[in-house]
Amino acid sequence: MNDVLLQIPTNSKAKPADDEFLNIGVEMLADASGTAQFYDRDTDPAMAKEGMKGFQEFMVKPERVDQILKRLEKVRQRTFKN
Incomplete structure (x- = not known):
């Protein structure tokens, strides 16, 4: 489903679609000390x-x-x- 919607998977072990911007987003989240989504x-x-x-x-x-x-x-x- 993430591939179809072109979104970052919620599970950090799931592989995102092969998309330059998604990969940048995944890398940013992996390097973040925390998030404030909610x-x-x-x-x-x-x-x-x-x-x-x-x-x-x-x-x-x-x-x-x-x-x-x-x-x-x-x-x-x-x-x-x-």
């Missing part, structure tokens, strides 16, 4: 909302990374008081 689904809604806004802002204005991280840290402290 970040918005798997965290507290307040953190998810601000986190997604932060991701979007960073993609448009990466030079604002420090301000974005400071804002997210405040939300994290407020949301996860442990």
Whole structure:
């Protein structure tokens, strides 16, 4: 099915279709220290909302990374008081 849809297999042992872009994606995922695919689904809604806004802002204005991280840290402290 992954060959037909031209998507990266969810199982890391499965071989992707022979496609340059898929192979680059597989390599990037293999080298990543982690992923955030379901970040918005798997965290507290307040953190998810601000986190997604932060991701979007960073993609448009990466030079604002420090301000974005400071804002997210405040939300994290407020949301996860442990």
